[in-house]
């Protein structure tokens with residue numbers, strides 16, 4: 001294998017995985033991160049079986065599981081009647097994967113784990129502002145000097161400077177509503193009898209409930225809601241509105257305190273190209289989607305792994321975009337849009353029937369877990 005100098009822009013979870021995977025394959029790695037540290041805002045935690053297989057390949061799996069919560073099931077609820085409609089059990093994937101469950105580990109923990117094992121040149125507080133390809137090299141420009149490498153991986157998130165510098169269109173749209181994440185210590189499992197991952201459909205408003213371990217491993221819940229399209233950010237974040245939302249899923253008044261609030265804009269967008277010359281886009285820099293189903297980051301990690309392998313062989317580098325772009329559209333964009341519609345329209349009868357039929361149950365899980373996407377990736 002030819003040792004290459006690979007420069008990764010962005011030390012989010014995808015950039016950190018890409019950097020570690022490239023370093024483990026013997027490449028010289030430079031990782032540039034604009035912020036002074038790893039962003040620990042509450043975003044992804046759901047890690048699907050094929051992603052766990054990759055984390056095992058990186059040598060992270062034991063620590064990753066120890067830092068999170070293992071969730072074998074997920075449930076769909078009718079929020080208005082507070083009744084359980086359907087439960088899906090990853091145990092049905094036994095024989096298909098060594099990890100028939102998801103692990104709920106917050107994404108900043110993954111980035112930190114990768115960086116702790118990375119022996120390359122890691123620079124925080126270095127923001128990439130431009131890049132230029134000349135001959136067989138790419139020069140990345142920052143306010144703290146230029147860096148030159150054989151290849152660049154742009155893993156600098158949804159607002160990617162790398163993508164903009166390459167003048168690649170980010171095709172798609174932005175939803176009018178935003179998503180509100182309320183982090184609370186209220187024990188929904190005890191109060192409702194739900195599991196660690198729950199999707200609650202409702203008229204006008206839905207709620208998703210997830211338990212994560214937290215940095216202290218004491219456990220906390222994230223309740224994710226859609227806002228009304230005409231609701232201002234200020235209104236959605238007001239204490240009265242947050243408490244009203246908690247009330248609507250049964251949290252008693254005296255237990256409505258919360259640890260954090262986060263309000264996110266939500267998009268469905270895919271970059272028109274995933275590669276230009278010696279520069280590749282990976283993770284949110286290449287695609288963004290609504291978080292229902294926990295797919296976006298997982299897909300980004302699959303890309304980082306795929307790319308590290310491609311850059312380590314005599315493979316045709318064109319195959320990266322050819323394979324990854326359609327996979328994101330088919331398995332992440334289409335699925336997350338369908339997941340959102342299902343919650344909004346309370347279309348749960350079909351799910352009940354799917355969960356009750358062993359074959360359909362497994363087929364649903366193969367797609368929802370991205371195992372089908374991973375099989376498809378091997379074929380293309």
Ligand SMILES: Cc1cc2nc3c(=O)[nH]c(=O)nc-3n(C[C@H](O)[C@H](O)[C@H](O)COP(=O)(O)OP(=O)(O)OC[C@H]3O[C@@H](n4cnc5c(N)ncnc54)[C@H](O)[C@@H]3O)c2cc1C
Pocket residue numbers: 009010011012013014015032033034035039042043044045046047107126127128129155156157158160161162179181264282283284285291293294295296297298299300
């Ligand atoms: C509420 C919510 C819940 C979610 N839940 C899930 C889930 O359960 N499962 C799932 O798969 N996905 C989920 N997602 C999506 C997931 O959070 C993203 O897909 C993930 O953060 C993408 O990682 P990334 O490394 O590509 O980008 P980011 O995490 O955005 O990291 C990009 C990094 O690049 C740095 N950077 C930016 N510009 C520059 C520059 N010019 N120079 C240098 N550095 C730069 C940034 O500072 C940042 O550290 C969720 C998202 C939200 C909002």
